[in-house]
Amino acid sequence: MGTCNKxxxxxxxxxxxxMRGIQKMIEEEKECIDVITQLSAVRSSVDRIMGMIVAENLKSCLENPELDPVEQTQKMEQAINMIIKK
Incomplete structure (x- = not known):
């Protein structure tokens, strides 16, 4: 497994x-603002993970230009669209 995947x-x-911690917070009826704060932290984490995956996809396209050019173009456009939609 590559370093990026790990x-x-x-x-x-x-x-x-x-997320498990947030479920426990809800079960324990913790303050709403604390739950929201933790959910926001999870959302930021997921956004970072998505960014890493998109970046890895772009890096792969740029480092392996000898592969099918049509497929490479599609992958790059897909990655760019994912970034723009954010």
Whole structure:
């Protein structure tokens, strides 16, 4: 497994742990603002993970230009569209 994939998986596991923590907070009827703060942190984590995946996709396209040019163009356009939609 590449370093990037390992890093992404570690971040996903961390976000999963945060989500479990939020579920516990709700079960314990913690303050609404605290729950929202934690949800916002999870959303930021997921946004970073998405950015890493898009960046890795673009990097792959740029580093391997000898592959199918039509497919490369489609992948790059898809990655750019994902960034723009954010």
């Amino acid at each position: 890093n992404i998986l570690n971040r996903l596991k961390r976000a999963e742990g945060q």
